[in-house]
Amino acid sequence: LKGREFHRASRIPSEFSEEELVAMKEALKGAIQIPTVSFSHEESNFTALAEFGEYIHKVFPTVFNTSFIQHEVVGNYSHLFTIQGSEPRLQPYMLMAHFDVVPAHEEDWEVAPFSGLERDGFIHGRGTLDNKNSVMAILQALELLLTRNYKPRRSFFITLGHDEEVSGTNGAQKMSALLQARGVQLAFIVDECGFILDGFIPNLQKPFAMISISEKGAIDLMLQVNMTPGHSSAPPKETSIGILSAALSRLEQTPMPNMFKSGMLKTMLQQLASEFSFPTNIVLRNLWLFEPLVSRVLERNDVTNALIRTTTALTMYNAGVKVNVIPPVAKATVNIRIHPAQTVVEVLELIKNIVADDRVQFHVLRAFDPLPISPIDDQALGYQMLHQTIQSVFPEVNIVTPGTCIGNTDSRHYTNLTTGIYLFNPVYLQPQDFRSIHGINEKISVQGYQTQVKFIFELIQNSDTDRKPVPHLHEL
Ligand SMILES: CCCCCCCC/C=C\CCCCCCCC(=O)N[C@@H](Cc1ccccc1)C(=O)O
Ligand SMILES: [Zn+2]
Ligand SMILES: [Zn+2]
Numbered sequence: 074l075k076g077r078e079f080h081r082a083s084r085i086p087s088e089f090s091e092e093e094l095v096a097m098k099e100a101l102k103g104a105i106q107i108p109t110v111s112f113s114h115e116e117s118n119f120t121a122l123a124e125f126g127e128y129i130h131k132v133f134p135t136v137f138n139t140s141f142i143q144h145e146v147v148g149n150y151s152h153l154f155t156i157q158g159s160e161p162r163l164q165p166y167m168l169m170a171h172f173d174v175v176p177a178h179e180e181d182w183e184v185a186p187f188s189g190l191e192r193d194g195f196i197h198g199r200g201t202l203d204n205k206n207s208v209m210a211i212l213q214a215l216e217l218l219l220t221r222n223y224k225p226r227r228s229f230f231i232t233l234g235h236d237e238e239v240s241g242t243n244g245a246q247k248m249s250a251l252l253q254a255r256g257v258q259l260a261f262i263v264d265e266c267g268f269i270l271d272g273f274i275p276n277l278q279k280p281f282a283m284i285s286i287s288e289k290g291a292i293d294l295m296l297q298v299n300m301t302p303g304h305s306s307a308p309p310k311e312t313s314i315g316i317l318s319a320a321l322s323r324l325e326q327t328p329m330p331n332m333f334k335s336g337m338l339k340t341m342l343q344q345l346a347s348e349f350s351f352p353t354n355i356v357l358r359n360l361w362l363f364e365p366l367v368s369r370v371l372e373r374n375d376v377t378n379a380l381i382r383t384t385t386a387l388t389m390y391n392a393g394v395k396v397n398v399i400p401p402v403a404k405a406t407v408n409i410r411i412h413p414a415q416t417v418v419e420v421l422e423l424i425k426n427i428v429a430d431d432r433v434q435f436h437v438l439r440a441f442d443p444l445p446i447s448p449i450d451d452q453a454l455g456y457q458m459l460h461q462t463i464q465s466v467f468p469e470v471n472i473v474t475p476g477t478c479i480g481n482t483d484s485r486h487y488t489n490l491t492t493g494i495y496l497f498n499p500v501y502l503q504p505q506d507f508r509s510i511h512g513i514n515e516k517i518s519v520q521g522y523q524t525q526v527k528f529i530f531e532l533i534q535n536s537d538t539d540r541k542p543v544p545h546l547h548e549l
Contacts, residue, residue, distance in 0.1 A: 084534060085221045087466075087527045097213055097526055098196060098519050100132045102189035104172070104205045105198035111173040111238040122150040122235050125172050133212045135219040147251060150235035151244035156215070158228035158537075164260040165228040166455065166536055167490075168529070170207035171237035171244070171265070171483055174200040181513045194519055201517040203510045204265045206525060207498060208233050214529035226537040230257070237483045240439075245483035252490055259491040261447075261455025263532070266478035266496035269463075269470055272503045273376070279348055281472035282463045284456060285496035287337065288478035288485065289383075290411035290443035292420060295404060295436040296320060296428070302401040313403035314392045320428045321387050321405055327427045329383035333368040335414040337446075338380045341474045342367070348472065376507070379479045383412045383420055406438070413443040413477055444485055447493045449475050454540060455493040462532045466499065466524065499528035 089097070107128060109121045126146065130137050137144055141157040158165070177186035177199040184190050184197040191197075200206070211231055230252065234244035266288065271280040298313040298320075333339055339360060346357035356363045371377040378384070385407055392403035411420050417440045425435065449456045460473050484494045500521050509515040 085218060085223055085530075087530045089217065089523070089527075093217065094523055097523055098191065100213060101201070101206065101209045101517075101522055102191065102196055103128060103132065104209050105189035105196065105200055106187055108187045109173050109200070109205075109235070110176050111236055112176060114239050114242075117173065117236065117239070119150070122173065125235075126150065126152065129208075129212060133216045135216050136212055139219055141224065145251075148235065148243040148247040151248055152231070152233040153248050153251065154231040154233075156225055156229050156231070158225040160226045161228070163227040163537075163539070164258065165230060166260045166458075167230040167232060167262045167487070168211050168533075169232050169234070169245075169262060169264040169483060169487075170211055171204050171234035171241075172200070172208045173235050173238050174203070174205070175238050175511050177513075177515075183514050184516075186515070191519065195516040196519060196522065197514070197516045199515055201515050201522075202498070202500065202502075202506060203515070204237070204498075206500065206517050206522055207265055210522065210525040210529050213526045214533060217526070217530060218533060223534075225533065227260075229533070229536065230259070232483075234483045241483040241486055245486040249486045249490060252487075257490060259487070259493075261453075261458070261493035261495060262484055262487055262491055263455065263459065264482050264484040264494070264496050265498050266480065266482050267476060268498050268500055268502035269467060271501050273507075274345070276350070276353060277345060277348055279472065280470055280501065281345065281348075281474055282467065282470050282497070283341070283474055283476035284449075284459055285478040286447040286449060286456070286475045286494070287413045288444045288481055288496065289379075289413065290415075290417060290441050291481055292407075292409040292411065292417055292440040293438040294407045294409060294421075294424065294440075295438055296407065297402065297404045297434045297436065298432055299402050299434075300399065300432075303399040305397040305399055308399060313400050316430065316432055317392070317403040317405055320430055320433045321390075321407070323427050323429075324385050324407060324424065325387060328372075329385065329412070329415075329420070329423060331368050331372065331382050332412045332414045333364065333371065333381040336381055336412065337475055337477045338371065338377065339364075341476055344474045345472060376479070379410065380477055381412070383415055383423075384410045385424075386410075410479060411443050413446060416442050441485065444488065444494060445492065447495060453493060454536075454538075455495045457540075458532060458535050458538075459495055459497050462528055462535055463499070466528045466531055499525050 107121050107125050111117045143155040145153045147153050186199040189198050232248045236244045267283045267285040269280050269282045298317045300313040342357050388408045389406035393400045478496050
């Protein structure tokens with residue numbers, strides 16, 4: 074693609090009045106104030122989820138009153154928008170986000186998590202990065218385009234999930250099934266998880282954009298040991314608690330194989346090589362020689378370690394009924410995140426070999442493979458659209474690199490509709506911001522949010538290009 078340019082005949086400039094900029098941030102603050110918390114599969118703040126639906130109606134009236142936009146509520150609370158383009162021959166695409174949030178323990182926060190308070194140029198609160206910023210920015214950009222009489226050439230969908238934080242089975246999964254039943258196939262999808270990363274790599278001063286093109290798989294595995302109960306005054310040599318604890322300790326102490334060789338982080342570091350000074354630049358340019366050294370360094374940091382291997386986190390433990398009773402049963406749940414170069418079956422085999430104790434039973438509660446790797450070549454419309462939009466909206470960012478999402482997003486429910494799943498939040502992220510996601514003091518800068526709106530405003534227009542993606546098969 075020459076210069077990665079895809080211009081349409083008449084472009085609406087991404088310039089907003091002072092009044093519009095104020096309205097934008099106020100709309101986000103209002104969204105943060107609705108405590109749309111997902112606690113578990115069974116437990117969510119359903120009142121807040123419903124209120125959020127009313128709220129978006131109120132702040133984005135044009136979106137809901139435009140003849141070529143169809144709005145549907147799916148799974149009681151999720152929102153599906155179909156925006157009909159003028160040229161049906163262009164394959165549609167989809168913008169995704171979710172408006173449920175994880176709980177916030179108010180006492181730990183500097184600013185009340187559902188206040189949406191603006192302080193020192195930042196909007197504070199749960200969901201400002203994950204992921205009400207995207208929900209609001211998508212609708213806001215569309216609202217602003219519509220008020221400038223925009224009509225897309227390429228159709229697109231917007232899906233806003235209400236249960237991403239508890240697996241997406243009532244929202245994303247149902248919206249995906251509905252679109253599939255309608256015969257929809259998508260050119261690409263854009264969802265959360267990539268960022269413009271700033272300060273994640275020591276000695277790299279420049280920020281770079283990471284578009285995740287795959288995401289890790291997962292297994293929730295319950296391990297259980299049953300033993301005969303009895304009086305604690307004459308204990309057996311081994312108890313269910315002891316056997317299970319030893320098995321868990323083996324799991325924690327035995328890292329899964331290092332997959333640096335076959336992962337995206339290697340590509341990323343090679344792409345970044347010229348940004349480092351001597352000798353790091355030489356090391357990264359010659360990974361054929363320095364790979365063992367580099368991968369050892371990457372293992373020391375929790376985030377880079379998660380990018381190079383399957384991880385095993387011991388997350389729940391339950392055992393014992395009374396202080397003087399030998400426990401009949403001990404159970405623990407392990408949350409495993411699978412590297413894109415491995416599968417559920419392979420990882421389960423490794424786990425069983427590490428535990429190597431027939432008294433430990435395995436119960437797979439939930440499992441899914443990593444997402445296939447989406448294409449990034451010149452014909453990959455989604456990647457090229459994001460790349461082009463990053464270049465125009467963030468001219469100071471001159472590196473765009475593919476990456477892997479170490480968490481899971483709702484996008485995995487849409488693999489039946491497209492081979493192009495791109496995870497990118499057009500927002501700067503520093504290590505302390507990363508820790509605030511699901512942590513404390515989550516916030517977004519007002520200017521960062523306004524730039525996110527501008528990004529989507531431009532992305533939607535860029536996507537009106539005539540280019541047709543060439544069918545591409547996934548490869549691992
Ligand atoms: C050298 C390069 C450094 C790269 C740094 C990478 C920085 C990572 C950037 C962003 C990561 C943000 C992750 C947020 C997306 C994950 C969303 C999420 O939390 N989803 C849940 C879904 C879930 C899973 C299981 C049960 C319920 C919900 C999750 O993954 O836990
Ligand atoms: Zn999220
Ligand atoms: Zn989340």
